[in-house]
Amino acid sequence: MNKVGPGTSPSQSWHKDLARLIDHIRMRNFPEVLNDCLQSLVSFDTLLIATYKHAFKPIVVLSNHPQHLEPALKRYVNQVYLLDPLFNAIQGGLSGGVYRLREIAPDSFDSSEYCRSCYNEFGLVDEIILVIGLENDVSFTLSLGRKSSLGSITRAERNTLNQIFPVIAALVHQFWLAQSADYVHNEESRDAMEYALATFGSGVLTRREQEITGLILKGHSSKAIAELLDISAGTVKVHRKNIHARLNTGTQSELFSMFLGHLSSLAAS
Numbered sequence: 001m002n003k004v005g006p007g008t009s010p011s012q013s014w015h016k017d018l019a020r021l022i023d024h025i026r027m028r029n030f031p032e033v034l035n036d037c038l039q040s041l042v043s044f045d046t047l048l049i050a051t052y053k054h055a056f057k058p059i060v061v062l063s064n065h066p067q068h069l070e071p072a073l074k075r076y077v078n079q080v081y082l083l084d085p086l087f088n089a090i091q092g093g094l095s096g097g098v099y100r101l102r103e104i105a106p107d108s109f110d111s112s113e114y115c116r117s118c119y120n121e122f123g124l125v126d127e128i129i130l131v132i133g134l135e136n137d138v139s140f141t142l143s144l145g146r147k148s149s150l151g152s153i154t155r156a157e158r159n160t161l162n163q164i165f166p167v168i169a170a171l172v173h174q175f176w177l178a179q180s181a182d183y184v185h186n187e188e189s190r191d192a193m194e195y196a197l198a199t200f201g202s203g204v205l206t207r208r209e210q211e212i213t214g215l216i217l218k219g220h221s222s223k224a225i226a227e228l229l230d231i232s233a234g235t236v237k238v239h240r241k242n243i244h245a246r247l248n249t250g251t252q253s254e255l256f257s258m259f260l261g262h263l264s265s266l267a268a269s
Contacts (some may be wrong), residue, residue, distance in 0.1 A: 008265055013040060013259040021034060026175065028182070030175045031061050032062065034172075044144035044146055044148060045124075045145055046064060046065050046143075047145070048060065048142075048143040048144050049063070050141055051138050051183055052138070054223065055082075057185070057186065058183060061183060064147075072121040074125075079260065079264075080118050080260070082196070085104050085109055085116075085218075086141065086218070096186075098129070098131075100127065101126075101127040101128075105219060106219035107220065107223070108219050108220060109218075110253065113217070113259065120146060123146060125146060125148050126153055129141055129143045137170075142174050195266065204247060207244055209239055212243065213255070223236075229249070241258040
């Protein structure tokens with residue numbers, strides 16, 4: 001494949017790649033071809049193509065993560081995606097487009113226990129996500145991860161992705177029309193995850209405390225929680241103190257571990 005310098009405007013080589021994509025548009029290996037073509041335009045270390053729908057578990061369409069990260073990816077898909085900024089942004093109605101993870105993440109995401117103990121396992125310093133809305137409330141996402149050797153995405157590369165996004169979205173729509181039957185979201189997984197969120201701390205925390213606990217786990221600061229719930233920051237701090245007292249926890253790490261234990265107990269029941 002002819003390479004284009006990362007961040008340059010799509011040119012003749014992109015047109016050749018586009019022709020190749022069109023040739024594979026209804027084939028099962030379209031995601032692999034798409035990966036190859038994107039690599040000729042922008043630089044990235046990892047790629048994860050996944051679909052999201054309501055509270056269903058995400059479905060991995062393609063991943064090029066190294067084998068040693070498979071346990072972390074499996075953990076994400078089966079459990080901790082509930083705390084993921086992308087998942088929650090989609091739940092909140094995120095529209096199609098090109099985003100950096102930090103643009104859609106809660107204000108204290110970097111200091112959240114989910115980020116420290118799960119997301120950071122992937123070793124990324126930047127993540128660029130293409131979000132494409134499909135039929136039946138499905139969101140098709142391409143997450144391009146960059147490690148420290150590449151650094152953050154450049155303005156030129158971001159511009160390139162914005163330029164080609166409408167074409168990529170149209171191609172993905174056609175691929176999905178042909179292959180969506182191979183990627184069916186499981187109704188039981190949606191019910192289980194909704195139940196998990198609704199029942200964490202049940203019988204110990206009040207409904208408001210459960211709501212605030214979920215926002216804490218996702219990486220929202222007290223100030224952000226106050227704005228989301230239209231209450232004072234002081235009230236949030238009181239709730240946080242009460243949550244730790246009722247659950248007998250003292251840190252975010254302990255709260256996160258308890259939440260994972262809750263998920264595991266539900267899966268085993």
